[in-house]
Amino acid sequence: MISVALDNKNIGNTPVLGRVAFDVAKGETLAVVGPSGVGKTTLLRVLAGLDTDFDGRVEVAARRTMVFQEPALLPWRSAIQNLTLVAGVSEDAARTALSEVGLLDLADRFPGQLSLGQQRRLSLARAFSAAPDVLLMDEPFVSLDTSLVGEMLDLTERLLASRAIATVFVTHAMIEAERLATRIVRLVGNPATLEDIAR
Amino acid sequence: MKPEAEHSASLPVAAISILALVLGWWGLALLNGDPTVLPSPWRVFPLAASELASGELLRHLGVTLRRVALAFVIAMAVGVAIGLLMGRSRATDRWLDPWLIVFLNLPALVTIVLCYLWIGLNEVAAVTAVAINKIPTVVVTIREGTRALERQLDDVASVFRMSRWARFRHIVLPQLGPYLASAGRSGVSLIWKIVLVVEFLGRSDGIGFKIHLYFQLFDVGMVLAYALSFVVVMLAIEGLLLRPWEARATRWRRA
Numbered sequence: 001m002i003s004v005a006l007d008n009k010n011i012g013n014t015p016v017l018g019r020v021a022f023d024v025a026k027g028e029t030l031a032v033v034g035p036s037g038v039g040k041t042t043l044l045r046v047l048a049g050l051d052t053d054f055d056g057r058v059e060v061a062a063r064r065t066m067v068f069q070e071p072a073l074l075p076w077r078s079a080i081q082n083l084t085l086v087a088g089v090s091e092d093a094a095r096t097a098l099s100e101v102g103l104l105d106l107a108d109r110f111p112g113q114l115s116l117g118q119q120r121r122l123s124l125a126r127a128f129s130a131a132p133d134v135l136l137m138d139e140p141f142v143s144l145d146t147s148l149v150g151e152m153l154d155l156t157e158r159l160l161a162s163r164a165i166a167t168v169f170v171t172h173a174m175i176e177a178e179r180l181a182t183r184i185v186r187l188v189g190n191p192a193t194l195e196d197i198a199r
Numbered sequence: 200m201k202p203e204a205e206h207s208a209s210l211p212v213a214a215i216s217i218l219a220l221v222l223g224w225w226g227l228a229l230l231n232g233d234p235t236v237l238p239s240p241w242r243v244f245p246l247a248a249s250e251l252a253s254g255e256l257l258r259h260l261g262v263t264l265r266r267v268a269l270a271f272v273i274a275m276a277v278g279v280a281i282g283l284l285m286g287r288s289r290a291t292d293r294w295l296d297p298w299l300i301v302f303l304n305l306p307a308l309v310t311i312v313l314c315y316l317w318i319g320l321n322e323v324a325a326v327t328a329v330a331i332n333k334i335p336t337v338v339v340t341i342r343e344g345t346r347a348l349e350r351q352l353d354d355v356a357s358v359f360r361m362s363r364w365a366r367f368r369h370i371v372l373p374q375l376g377p378y379l380a381s382a383g384r385s386g387v388s389l390i391w392k393i394v395l396v397v398e399f400l401g402r403s404d405g406i407g408f409k410i411h412l413y414f415q416l417f418d419v420g421m422v423l424a425y426a427l428s429f430v431v432v433m434l435a436i437e438g439l440l441l442r443p444w445e446a447r448a449t450r451w452r453r454a
Binding site: 048049050072075076085086110130136 | 351352354355356357358359360361365369370373376451452
């Protein structure tokens with residue numbers, strides 16, 4: 001599903017990522033931890049196909065979705081339209097996805113009428129509704145309070161368990177990584193490379 | 200208070216304010232005392248009514264409105280396209296910006312005269328001249344709006360592989376909404392003024408032509424009758440078409 005052999009990745013003239021190689025198979029979740037600014041988001045953008053200016057080989061299945069650091073919803077479209085129009089799924093599929101994250105009753109609300117936690121869940125529902133082969137998550141629980149993080153982790157764990165998705169999950173919180181990941185790697189150095197963390 | 204409620208509450212104020220304007224005009228006409236220089240409202244309104252009854256007013260109004268609509272559609276379409284291009288691409292912006300400044304500073308009269316000289320005294324020249332006058336200001340507004348587009352939503356669209364049309368319709372257009380509304384409203388008011396000049400200079404029908412005619416006859420009453428009828432129509436278009444559209448497009452902000 002994901003096979004990466006990156007030689008290097010620069011932003012401007014500054015090297016950000018060095019040799020980075022890993023594979024993620026169906027049903028696996030790779031957590032990438034590391035200090036902020038080390039290049040975790042850059043790596044994720046390369047995987048997402050948002051950044052194609054790199055040396056090396058990156059193969060990612062075409063059906064991929066992403067959960068961004070911010071909910072990144074369309075504020076001018078209702079919750080359900082955020083699924084049907086962006087993820088391109090049918091209304092039935094969208095309703096199923098909304099009910100999985102407990103937002104079915106709020107389907108017709110605009111994102112501005114939802115709490116931050118609900119917006120995050122909507123963003124999660126959007127990513128899962130498209131039935132992706134690859135899911136990329138960029139610190140999806142950042143800026144939530146502790147109880148909400150726990151709730152989101154439970155939800156994400158449940159959603160992942162019922163599917164066979166190759167997931168790459170970027171976070172700076174080891175606790176989150178340990179909950180969701182089948183394998184944890186740390187991005188360190190400058191330019192950054194991967195080191196395995198024994199589990 | 201919701202904006203709609205505010206809007207309806209301001210209606211009586213607007214009515215009283217217009218009434219005050221008419222009364223002020225009447226007062227000035229009384230002071231002046233010469234109806235050939237400044238006829239009172241009670242002379243001008245019956246003139247407009249009789250022109251309306253004879254069909255003359257509607258015929259010329261229709262012709263002028265068609266020119267306004269054509270020029271508006273062309274100016275908005277071309278202006279939005281160029282504005283999007285300049286807002287999205289820095290290279291295009293650098294190349295086209297000097298042209299934009301030239302066209303922004305080109306007097307309307309010059310464009311009109313040149314269009315008539317080069318294209319001929321016809322409809323194409325008239326509509327082209329008006330559109331050329333309006334395009335640069337649309338470009339400036341839309342370029343501003345394009346530069347303010349949320350980058351993260353572009354990323355969302357890319358990752359989720361939204362089609363070009365879906366991106367434009369659901370991501371770009373809603374963000375450009377306020378800019379389009381402002382370009383559209385200022386566009387209509389600028390365009391109809393220029394259309395009258397175009398008609399004044401080289402057309403044999405339309406409100407501008409009638410104003411030219413009565414100008415040569417020194418008939419102030421008829422000049423006012425035609426001018427005011429047209430102002431009323433343009434205000435109605437703004438109030439009945441543009442404002443409701445704007446309110447609908449920005450509904451999500453108030454929800």
